[in-house]
Amino acid sequence: EAGVTQSPTHLIKTRGQQATLRCSPISGHTSVYWYQQALGLGLQFLLWYDEGEERNRGNFPPRFSGRQFPNYSSELNVNALELEDSALYLCASSPWRGGNQPQHFGDGTRLSIL
Amino acid sequence: GESVGLHLPTLSVQEGDNSIINCAYSNSASDYFIWYKQESGKGPQFIIDIRSNMDKRQGQRVTVLLNKTVKHLSLQIAATQPGDSAVYFCAENTSQGGKLIFGQGTELSVKP
Incomplete structure (x- = not known):
């Protein structure tokens, strides 16, 4: 069984640009979850x-947004990138939206803002 | 504020010894707890979970203990191996649904 997959592995942007993960x-x-590390x-x-x-x-500003598609895949969009947005962005999934289910993580997208 | 904290940021053990990683949580309404292992360059890997109606759960070489009275969680790793070297996080599930609150992490280093 394939695990959670994320793309790209690395992403380099400059301040003010937009990123899609x-x-x-x-x-x-x-269920899909996004975390910032x-x-x-x-x-x-x-x-x-x-x-x-x-x-x-x-507790993140509105320039962090996303969506989930009918096939349950997801995108995270970050607008007006700032230096402090440099981080590893992790996606996780779980079977259903009820509680008490472990979330399984991908290996993340490393976003670097220059 | 919300927090799940770890008592020890670093732990160094000898190969073959048992390891104990501790975690304190603050939300008494949390009813589900998870331990994750994160190796360098990878995402967190699920190790074991426990629900609040239990106080102990065992897996392969790992045991999680939950003390709701003092809001404390621990992960015990038996016969620690070099491959166990990683950062370990505890996480709690809140009543808000979906959201996991993570502790700061403990780095486990296993000396051969």
């Missing part, structure tokens, strides 16, 4: 999608 969940999983800050929850809808959002 992609995630394919484990087959059969309907910045140096020294641990993993911070960004967004949760299930069945195509945004279910919950972390």
